Amino acid sequence: MRFAPAAAALSLCLAMTASVLSAGPGAAPDPRAAALIAQGRASLEAGESQAAIDAFEAALAVDPGHTPIFINLAEAARQQGLQGKAIRYYREALERDPGNFAAISGEGAALVEKGALEKAKRNLAKLQSLCGDACPETVALQGSIARGPSARLAADSSADKGPASN
Numbered sequence: 570m571r572f573a574p575a576a577a578a579l580s581l582c583l584a585m586t587a588s589v590l591s592a593g594p595g596a597a598p599d600p601r602a603a604a605l606i607a608q609g610r611a612s613l614e615a616g617e618s619q620a621a622i623d624a625f626e627a628a629l630a631v632d633p634g635h636t637p638i639f640i641n642l643a644e645a646a647r648q649q650g651l652q653g654k655a656i657r658y659y660r661e662a663l664e665r666d667p668g669n670f671a672a673i674s675g676e677g678a679a680l681v682e683k684g685a686l687e688k689a690k691r692n693l694a695k696l697q698s699l700c701g702d703a704c705p706e707t708v709a710l711q712g713s714i715a716r717g718p719s720a721r722l723a724a725d726s727s728a729d730k731g732p733a734s735n
Contacts, residue, residue: 602632609641618648636665643675652683670696674706678713689714 598606609624622645629638643658659676662669677692693714696707 598628598635598638599632602628602635602638605631606638606641609645613641613645613648616648618645621645621648636662636669637671639665640669640671640675643672643679647675647679647682652679655679656683668699670700670704670706673699674710677710681713681717682719684718686714686717 597603605624605628609621609628612618612621612624622642625638625642625645628635629642632638639658639662643655643662646652646655646658656676656679659672659679662672663676666672673692673696677689677696680686680689680692689710693707693710696704696710700707702708
């Protein structure tokens, strides 16, 4: 009897893990999560990135197995200028679904915004090999690479250099 609480906690943990893993990347989200995702996308389009993040995080709590929520969270983080956080969300999506074109392209765009062009070009090469040059995700990443890092990043890096002193 003294192991009953520990056994109950362990079985609950295993049941939750099994339910998350069985959902799979292609499964439709829970209807409550779908409503929260739609609310988050509307907030994101309105430029309200924090409201979007709140809605996406709530959707993730409702349906933790739905991989596209991580891509939505990454887009909201990019809108806030948090490219490192966005990259982390894209990588979580890629761990769950390694062939997710949107996650590969989004991670590449976030890498460009962060100034890591070589890493972004590796993502582009991966996309080109998986879905070709005409794939919308490939075209979007090519455009991001062509535009280069954001103006804010260029200003930050030039301010860091400052005048040379000998």
